[in-house]
Amino acid sequence: MSHREVMEALTGLLLAMFVAMLSSTVVTNALPAIVTDLHGSQTGYTWVVVATLLTMTATTPLWGKLADLFSQKLLVQAALVIYSTGSLVAAFAPNMEVLIGARAFQGLGVGGLTALVQVVIATMVSPRERGRYSGYIGAVFATATVSGPLLGGVIVDSALGWRGCFFVSLPIAALAFVVLQKKLHLPTYKRDVRIDYAGATLIMAGISLLLVWVSLVGNQFAWLSGTSAALVAGGVAVLALATYVEGRIASEPVIPLRLFRDRTTALATVASVMIGVVMFGGTVYLSQYFQLARGMTPTAAGLMSIAMVGGLLATSIVSGRVITRTGLWKRWLVGGTALVVLGLALLATIDARTPLVVVAAFMAILGLGLGTSMQNLVLAVQNSAPAADLGAASSMVAAFRTIGASVGVSTFGAVLAHQVAADVGASDHDHGSIPDLGTLPEPVRALYETAFGDATGHIFLLAVPLAVIALICVALIEEVPLRTTTGLAQPDPVREDVLS
Numbered sequence: 001m002s003h004r005e006v007m008e009a010l011t012g013l014l015l016a017m018f019v020a021m022l023s024s025t026v027v028t029n030a031l032p033a034i035v036t037d038l039h040g041s042q043t044g045y046t047w048v049v050v051a052t053l054l055t056m057t058a059t060t061p062l063w064g065k066l067a068d069l070f071s072q073k074l075l076v077q078a079a080l081v082i083y084s085t086g087s088l089v090a091a092f093a094p095n096m097e098v099l100i101g102a103r104a105f106q107g108l109g110v111g112g113l114t115a116l117v118q119v120v121i122a123t124m125v126s127p128r129e130r131g132r133y134s135g136y137i138g139a140v141f142a143t144a145t146v147s148g149p150l151l152g153g154v155i156v157d158s159a160l161g162w163r164g165c166f167f168v169s170l171p172i173a174a175l176a177f178v179v180l181q182k183k184l185h186l187p188t189y190k191r192d193v194r195i196d197y198a199g200a201t202l203i204m205a206g207i208s209l210l211l212v213w214v215s216l217v218g219n220q221f222a223w224l225s226g227t228s229a230a231l232v233a234g235g236v237a238v239l240a241l242a243t244y245v246e247g248r249i250a251s252e253p254v255i256p257l258r259l260f261r262d263r264t265t266a267l268a269t270v271a272s273v274m275i276g277v278v279m280f281g282g283t284v285y286l287s288q289y290f291q292l293a294r295g296m297t298p299t300a301a302g303l304m305s306i307a308m309v310g311g312l313l314a315t316s317i318v319s320g321r322v323i324t325r326t327g328l329w330k331r332w333l334v335g336g337t338a339l340v341v342l343g344l345a346l347l348a349t350i351d352a353r354t355p356l357v358v359v360a361a362f363m364a365i366l367g368l369g370l371g372t373s374m375q376n377l378v379l380a381v382q383n384s385a386p387a388a389d390l391g392a393a394s395s396m397v398a399a400f401r402t403i404g405a406s407v408g409v410s411t412f413g414a415v416l417a418h419q420v421a422a423d424v425g426a427s428d429h430d431h432g433s434i435p436d437l438g439t440l441p442e443p444v445r446a447l448y449e450t451a452f453g454d455a456t457g458h459i460f461l462l463a464v465p466l467a468v469i470a471l472i473c474v475a476l477i478e479e480v481p482l483r484t485t486t487g488l489a490q491p492d493p494v495r496e497d498v499l500s
Contacts, residue, residue, distance in 0.1 A: 025148025079112025276404025352453025
């Protein structure tokens with residue numbers, strides 16, 4: 001494909017990716033208002049995010065597998081339709097239960113968009129040239145991350161209220177659908193279809209059980225209780241069964257375990273899990289910090305997010321262009337992950353009294369690191385994966401990053417709720433409720449602000465050792481020169497593992 005043809009198709013793909021990113025960022029600053037309006041709790045706050053991440057986790061590798069079998073164009077369009085349907089239901093949700101269910105359905109589409117955009121780009125462009133286009137992906141990611149919280153805050157403060165946050169992406173999704181219909185033209189290689197539904201279901205079920213346990217333990221039931229033991233044992237058993245199915249039974253597994261024999265894939269996957277924990281687990285609660293610990297409006301909280309995403313935007317574009325020119329990528333990956341460690345360590349020191357300029361500087365450092373680590377982890381795996389496994393390998397890294405995100409959001413949410421309850425000592429907060437600070441007397445409000453500020457710093461402190469693990473993993477990855485061929489240059493044959 002010529003550069004012009006790639007850019008025309010890429011326009012539709014980037015619009016689709018913008019929609020996927022906007023689904024999580026636009027709701028961030030709306031969450032306190034949503035939970036207050038629908039009479040939810042800190043657990044509900046967590047699960048509005050986790051529900052989407054869970055279905056993304058289960059379906060991202062499934063979409064990647066489908067991309068190896070069916071028309072990638074039709075799959076992207078189907079993911080857009082699913083996402084839009086979930087958004088409409090969420091916009092009219094009458095309670096937290098319906099909202100969480102709609103967000104889970106929305107995640108099915110987001111999982112497809114997250115995986116398929118990377119797969120289609122890998123099909124069109126060689127790894128050596130992909131750095132140039134990864135910069136565009138980073139720019140879109142940054143734009144969605146910056147505009148999402150800000151746009152969400154403005155909408156919440158307007159007459160539309162929080163429900164408007166779920167309408168805003170629908171016109172963009174429709175435009176992406178039309179552009180892809182007109183501009184994306186890829187060959188489709190058809191062969192016998194073997195979809196590993198059992199593996200996908202078991203993976204989602206096992207992770208869900210463990211996340212339900214993390215979210216509710218110490219609140220709804222005791223750590224040492226029959227319910228706690230049943231959830232942990234059940235989750236571990238289901239994941240063990242999923243591993244057996246993926247390794248021994250499924251002819252075309254959702255997560256091909258043989259890919260982990262490659263050192264780069266194994267290390268990059270572990271690093272992706274840790275980056276997912278750090279990025280989503282920490283940043284989701286920054287909005288809550290600005291609104292509940294610092295008394296900001298949703299719009300002001302959205303403006304604060306620009307500090308972090310500005311750094312992410314700068315390094316994602318610069319690193320992509322330099323990698324395309326030089327072919328060297330590991331130094332960017334190691335340096336970016338080191339900055340993530342530093343940014344988290346600095347954010348671990350914040351509380352309700354930390355100057356906002358200082359908080360913004362710490363966020364910018366974290367953003368600089370994330371901009372060079374996320375996309376380049378995917379690039380490293382795509383460069384080492386066989387052409388026949390390009391879709392599965394790309395989506396697998398994204399899936400494990402989402403698993404990390406689910407674990408991070410759920411775990412950090414539980415830690416935050418527990419610490420706030422301990423600091424406040426109020427019976428109303430023992431159940432993880434989120435107070436409407438505007439209705440509280442000044443002394444009580446100050447107590448809650450201090451508690452949320454201290455708790456936010458604490459969850460960033462918990463994220464530091466996980467980022468260190470990611471840094472060790474990327475340091476151990478061997479730098480392999482970037483290939484100059486695309487997936488299309490090596491047509492996907494019938495796989496050997498299918499024949500056997």
